[in-house]
Amino acid sequence: MSELDEVVREFLVESHEGLDQLDRDLVTLEQCPRDRDLLAGVFRCIHTIKGTCGFLGFSRLEAVSHVGESLLSLLRDGVLVLTPEITSALLQLVDAIRQILAGIETTGQEADADYTALVELLTRLQSPDESPAAALATTVAAEGRGSAVSDTNIRVDVGLLDKLMNLVGELVLARNQILQYTATHQDSAFAATSQRLNLITTELQEGVMKTRMQSIGNIWGRLPRIVRDLATACGKQVAIEMEGKETELDKTVIEAIKDPLTHIVRNSVDHGLELPAVRVAAGKPAEGRLVLRAFHEGGQVNLEICDDGAGINVERVREKAVERGLVSAEQAARMSEREVHHLIFLPGFSTAETVNNISGRGVGMDVVRTNIEKIGGTVDVQSVAGEGTTLRIKIPLTLAIIPALTITAAGDRYAIPQVNLLELVRLEGEDARTGIEMIYDAPVYRLRGRLLPLTHLSRELQVGDGRAAADGAVNIVVLRADDRAFGLIVDEINDTEEIVVKPLGQQLKGIPIFAGATIMADGRVALILDVLALAQRARIVTEGRDRSQLEAAPGESTAVRGGERQTLLVLGLGDDRRLAIPLSLVARLEELPRASLETAGSHEVVQYRGEILPLLRLSQLLDIPSKVDPGSPLQVVVYAEGGHQTGLVVDCIVDIVEEAITLQRPIRRGDLIGSAVIQQRVTDLLDVQSLVRRAYPGWADAVALREVVA
Amino acid sequence: MSMPRQLCTFVVDGLFFGVDVKHVQEVIRSQPMTRVPLAPRVVRGLINLRGQIVTAIDLRRRLELPERADEQRPMNIVVRAGDGVVSLVVDDIGEVVDVEDGSFECPPETLQGVARQLIPGAYKLTDRLLLVLDTERAVALDGDAS
Numbered sequence: 128m129s130e131l132d133e134v135v136r137e138f139l140v141e142s143h144e145g146l147d148q149l150d151r152d153l154v155t156l157e158q159c160p161r162d163r164d165l166l167a168g169v170f171r172c173i174h175t176i177k178g179t180c181g182f183l184g185f186s187r188l189e190a191v192s193h194v195g196e197s198l199l200s201l202l203r204d205g206v207l208v209l210t211p212e213i214t215s216a217l218l219q220l221v222d223a224i225r226q227i228l229a230g231i232e233t234t235g236q237e238a239d240a241d242y243t244a245l246v247e248l249l250t251r252l253q254s255p256d257e258s259p260a261a262a263l264a265t266t267v268a269a270e271g272r273g274s275a276v277s278d279t280n281i282r283v284d285v286g287l288l289d290k291l292m293n294l295v296g297e298l299v300l301a302r303n304q305i306l307q308y309t310a311t312h313q314d315s316a317f318a319a320t321s322q323r324l325n326l327i328t329t330e331l332q333e334g335v336m337k338t339r340m341q342s343i344g345n346i347w348g349r350l351p352r353i354v355r356d357l358a359t360a361c362g363k364q365v366a367i368e369m370e371g372k373e374t375e376l377d378k379t380v381i382e383a384i385k386d387p388l389t390h391i392v393r394n395s396v397d398h399g400l401e402l403p404a405v406r407v408a409a410g411k412p413a414e415g416r417l418v419l420r421a422f423h424e425g426g427q428v429n430l431e432i433c434d435d436g437a438g439i440n441v442e443r444v445r446e447k448a449v450e451r452g453l454v455s456a457e458q459a460a461r462m463s464e465r466e467v468h469h470l471i472f473l474p475g476f477s478t479a480e481t482v483n484n485i486s487g488r489g490v491g492m493d494v495v496r497t498n499i500e501k502i503g504g505t506v507d508v509q510s511v512a513g514e515g516t517t518l519r520i521k522i523p524l525t526l527a528i529i530p531a532l533t534i535t536a537a538g539d540r541y542a543i544p545q546v547n548l549l550e551l552v553r554l555e556g557e558d559a560r561t562g563i564e565m566i567y568d569a570p571v572y573r574l575r576g577r578l579l580p581l582t583h584l585s586r587e588l589q590v591g592d593g594r595a596a597a598d599g600a601v602n603i604v605v606l607r608a609d610d611r612a613f614g615l616i617v618d619e620i621n622d623t624e625e626i627v628v629k630p631l632g633q634q635l636k637g638i639p640i641f642a643g644a645t646i647m648a649d650g651r652v653a654l655i656l657d658v659l660a661l662a663q664r665a666r667i668v669t670e671g672r673d674r675s676q677l678e679a680a681p682g683e684s685t686a687v688r689g690g691e692r693q694t695l696l697v698l699g700l701g702d703d704r705r706l707a708i709p710l711s712l713v714a715r716l717e718e719l720p721r722a723s724l725e726t727a728g729s730h731e732v733v734q735y736r737g738e739i740l741p742l743l744r745l746s747q748l749l750d751i752p753s754k755v756d757p758g759s760p761l762q763v764v765v766y767a768e769g770g771h772q773t774g775l776v777v778d779c780i781v782d783i784v785e786e787a788i789t790l791q792r793p794i795r796r797g798d799l800i801g802s803a804v805i806q807q808r809v810t811d812l813l814d815v816q817s818l819v820r821r822a823y824p825g826w827a828d829a830v831a832l833r834e835v836v837a
Numbered sequence: 838m839s840m841p842r843q844l845c846t847f848v849v850d851g852l853f854f855g856v857d858v859k860h861v862q863e864v865i866r867s868q869p870m871t872r873v874p875l876a877p878r879v880v881r882g883l884i885n886l887r888g889q890i891v892t893a894i895d896l897r898r899r900l901e902l903p904e905r906a907d908e909q910r911p912m913n914i915v916v917r918a919g920d921g922v923v924s925l926v927v928d929d930i931g932e933v934v935d936v937e938d939g940s941f942e943c944p945p946e947t948l949q950g951v952a953r954q955l956i957p958g959a960y961k962l963t964d965r966l967l968l969v970l971d972t973e974r975a976v977a978l979d980g981d982a983s
Contacts, residue, residue: 301888590874632921634880638873644890646890651869651871
């Protein structure tokens with residue numbers, strides 16, 4: 128790439144931003160062709176590009192944007208009214224300008240492309256052969272209104288932010304080391320100072336992370352244009368709706384999700400939604416709906432792409448999968464509907480009858496799935512024949528700093544990303560000797576009645592024989608890879624902490640089992656395990672992923688359809704009571720020693736991450752006598768709302784489940800919303816918000832106040 | 838007038854080596870090392886270089902020389918190679934030596950195997966030979982290195 132002039136670079140950045148905005152505005156304009164503000168904005172953008180490239184000597188670009196400008200000025204002045212034909216021509220103009228800009232970016236000068244056809248088209252559209260627009264007068268231009276946003280914003284190079292992020296990563300590590308050092312020293316001034324360092328570092332980390340955050344709207348912005356072009360090409364009518372545009376994600380995650388998301392949307396329009404005539408015949412409105420939804424839940428971002436199209440044709444998917452040799456006819460016949468839906472993620476799967484330039488080119492949903500899993504995300508599909516399809520993606524907020532569990536195997540520490548972690552199991556005494564059973568040479572453990580395949584980490588890494596730890600106990604880390612659970616036997620389970628992910632050098636790229644490395648609090652390096660690669664190495668999941676699909680959890684296919692699927696935390700209380708709360712409301716789960724309990728005012732509190740965390744005993748609030756041994760550690764669910772936190776003390780954490788919940792007895796009783804059957808047990812759904820408000824009458828005001836200040 | 842070249846020198850199993858000082862970032866003492874299971878044997882482990890994670894390559898193993906005695910504390914020469922930095926684990930560090938182009942000679946045909954790939958030649962110093970190490974090749978581990 129040639130060295131670009133600073134002025135040209137600036138011009139390119141500004142123009143690209145302007146063009147992205149143009150794409151959005153032009154599509155909006157189609158709905159309300161007389162919006163003068165929008166027209167004025169579109170005109171200004173093209174005008175600026177024309178003016179600047181004239182100044183920089185890009186004559187071809189100037190010529191093309193000039194005709195566009197003339198056409199736009201007629202529209203702006205109301206001489207012409209926007210028609211779909213004009214919109215298409217203007218969108219073509221935007222594409223042409225992008226093409227020229229791309230040429231300038233790579234070569235430093237304009238490419239020799241021919242745009243005479245476009246220029247002619249734009250010129251022809253300027254002659255008002257049809258009805259001259261009515262409203263000539265209303266000259267309420269928005270010219271003078273400067274943007275308030277641009278005054279408080281500056282443009283920062285992403286490279287600089289990456290560097291800052293790295294430095295903060297270093298600081299986090301140095302902070303961890305100092306805190307560990309503080310613990311062994313009795314100097315109160317030093318302790319106080321390091322505590323302050325701790326707080327500042329945490330805030331700085333959050334702040335810098337925020338600078339890298341972008342709203343999902345940034346990549347959604349281009350979708351209306353793509354959907355419009357595609358719908359026009361297929362002869363379909365599509366209305367696109369977006370919810371949660373402001374949901375923020377780290378820039379690296381945004382980049383990684385861009386292509387998979389576009390692919391899914393294209394698929395929905397091309398395969399999902401039907402032609403208008405078919406829709407009308409099926410009693411649906413001619414215009415198809417495509418809904419994009421984004422929201423935060425449990426430290427992750429959820430993205431949903433829903434269409435109200437025909438849904439996945441189960442029979443056709445079965446046929447195609449058999450035809451392509453992905454599964455045997457017998458297997459296909461045995462599969463539940465939900466298992467069949469998941470076949471679309473297999474490599475080599477496509478139901479497109481003909482290969483066209485939209486989708487069905489063999490680059491299918493398996494690539495989408497691989498790309499999403501590469502960044503630690505998951506993708507799921509749900510479909511109801513005749514009613515539509517929903518794809519649900521869960522991705523982490525950021526890739527740079529992640530929560531992880533550290534464990535020890537053969538004397539070395541390793542980190543396991545928390546997203547893969549399901550639960551921890553420790554077998555002691557008699558259980559340690561008899562708990563692990565063998566099926567031929569494959570060790571398994573009965574986890575709540577289901578066989579969990581096991582593997583020894585030290586054997587997989589070839590660093591030891593994986594014999595039980597010195598005290599005879601067996602530690603099993605239950606992990607999820609590719610929808611399958613498996614148990615990893617390790618020597619010791621250490622701690623969970625936030626780790627900074629660092630890449631491995633070129634020499635170690637060939638070992639897929641390590642996702643990177645991190646620096647622990649004592650300054651030593653620890654390797655981060657790639658759980659999917661580990662599972663593949665241990666043959667828990669095969670690389671073709673076929674087996675895992677076929678043996679998906681049997682319970683799932685019988686899940687109640689109709690109810691919204693949500694992720695719930697199931698808690699145990701008293702003799703046999705089960706309660707559930709949405710995981711999205713849970714900040715963390717903690718086990719705290721009883722000795723850490725202190726009292727502030729009339730409340731029980733603990734010191735938690737440098738703050739005072741008030742505790743609420745669920746057994747007292749709900750009047751269910753607790754059945755826990757008074758000496759055992761406290762099981763605490765940390766609930767956060769608007770910057771305030773409180774800890775709910777429960778008897779035990781039972782499980783995290785994702786299920787479609789149907790309220791069996793939707794009767795409100797105090798803080799309970801109703802009951803539902805979760806994992807074959809009657810479970811009460813708890814309204815945490817109302818519970819907390821009842822316990823702390825001032826809570827709502829404090830939260831509201833904080834939101835106003837923020 | 839040819840510019841004299843400066844080489845940072847070190848010893849591996851009695852052999853006297855040099856790498857261009859321009860490639861050397863720093864020299865550090867023996868570091869706590871985290872082993873990397875399943876990695877090629879020449880990778881001694883990972884070290885924490887002020888927050889940066891650096892792969893350490895044992896030059897004895899890379900040059901197929903006998904293992905270092907247990908009590909011997911190795912040194913690390915951190916070199917810039919490829920698109921990152923790599924630490925070369927050596928027995929001992931020598932001085933920085935000025936060498937003239939005139940004293941350079943390619944290795945004889947009798948030099949075989951891995952040494953032939955990694956040693957492009959030697960400078961004839963008055964008292965001994967200074968072997969030049971090709972750092973790019975030394976840190977590039979392909980199939981044959983494991």
